[in-house]
Amino acid sequence: MIHDGETGQDIAQALADQDVVKSFDAFYDLLRKESPAPVFQPGAYQLSTKMSGRAALDRLLDPASHLNQTVLITEGTVAVDVLQLLSEGTDIPLAELQTAAADVASFGLPAEAKTLEGFLFPDTYSFPPGLSAHDALQKLVDSQFQALDRAGVAPERRWSTIVLAALIQKEAGPNDFFKVSRVFHNRTDPAQWDSGRMQSDATVAYGTGKTHVVTTTDAERADASNPYNTYIHPGLPVGPISNPGRVAIDAALHPADGPWLYFVTWNQETRETIFSTTADEHEAAVVKWQAWMKENPEYG
Known part of the structure; x- marks a missing residue:
């Protein structure tokens, strides 16, 4: 594209x-x-x-x-960018797509959904000329429903599965989806993680509107007014923070086996990630990440 x-x-x-x-x-x-x-x-x-x-x-x-009339949507693209891509690749004006997307109730999403985020399946689409904005978006939503059905997700579990899959999609490199899934699963277990807080920078960034980064400031992580702030609010985020693909959905359903409670992607170019079980191990990994970020400030 x-x-x-x-x-x-x-x-x-x-x-x-x-x-x-x-x-x-x-x-x-x-x-x-x-x-x-x-x-x-x-x-x-x-x-x-x-x-x-x-x-x-x-x-x-x-x-x-x-x-013509072809659009490529990659995994992890957020809804606002999906609308822009659809407009660029088709003859549908962006304003019409935005208006259609705002009518969330017309797409058959779970009752918890306040936007289309999470349910716009990433894929390559070809649209016939003259297709309405609503029908174009419905095609993406239907594709996500089909992906969930193929993964064996019952309709009543669509919301929780997409919320977790969207988080995994944003936080992990493809090679680490299943291990990152395990970290978040472990953090929902009070016996392992008594605070219940996911502590995801990606969710905080999404809540601030910074959808293209996952780094945050101390002030942003302390802001309780951000409903997506999982450093403050326990449990999974209040909604999806990206549009996940099939592998992220699979990872949400089938986490790897492991005791990990922490992870840090220390190299933002290669997406190399260190998984840790103790806070001390994690702190050492964070130091490594901070050193890399200091040498590569363009990723800040």
């Missing part, structure tokens, strides 16, 4: 991250030499992996590669 307002650097990074080109430099250096500067249209494009920078650029500038 190319998003409205993205720069050449953004596009180069996306291509490198998805293994379309060998590296950021392989594409961006070529892009800087182009005259006149290429103009990219927002939307979805069909490319291959392991392309040369030249081939990737030619493909992005070829109208035949632009997939």
Whole structure:
């Protein structure tokens, strides 16, 4: 997906991250030499992996590669960004999507749902021209219901499963979903974690509106007015904080076996995570994370 307002650097990074080109430099250096500067249209494009920078650029500038009415939604995307993606990839105005999304009761969600968050299934979608905003969103909701059904989740458990899966999706790298799930399951056990507080920075950040980061300040973690503040309020967050995919749902239902009560993703690039059972072990892991963050302030 190319998003409205993205720069050449953004596009180069996306291509490198998805293994379309060998590296950021392989594409961006070529892009800087182009005259006149290429103009990219927002939307979805069909490319291959392991392309040369030249081939990737030619493909992005070829109208035949632009997939009309196609939208790619990745796991962990939050609802406000899903609406933007739908608008960029289709002929549906953003304002119509926002209006449709506000009518939460019309989508058949669990009674606890106050927004569509958590129930917009991440996938690649192709929409027929002229589809209404409500019907486009309903397609995503129905896909999430189907994913829950395939996972064996009864309708009465949809809400609790999605809330936990959305938290796992936001807090963990894909390789650690099942271990992170175990940490949160263990924290719901009073015999292991008597406070009952999940203490998730991702939930706090979501409640402040900072949906693209998981770091928080001392003041934010102490703010009891934030209903998503799981440092203050016990139990799972009051609602989903992302739109989870199949693996996160599976992890929520089938946590790994283990005694872990803490985890910290100390390397934000590789998503390497340290799991700990004691507070002392966790403190040592936090020190390692803080050192990495000091050397990589752009992730703060």
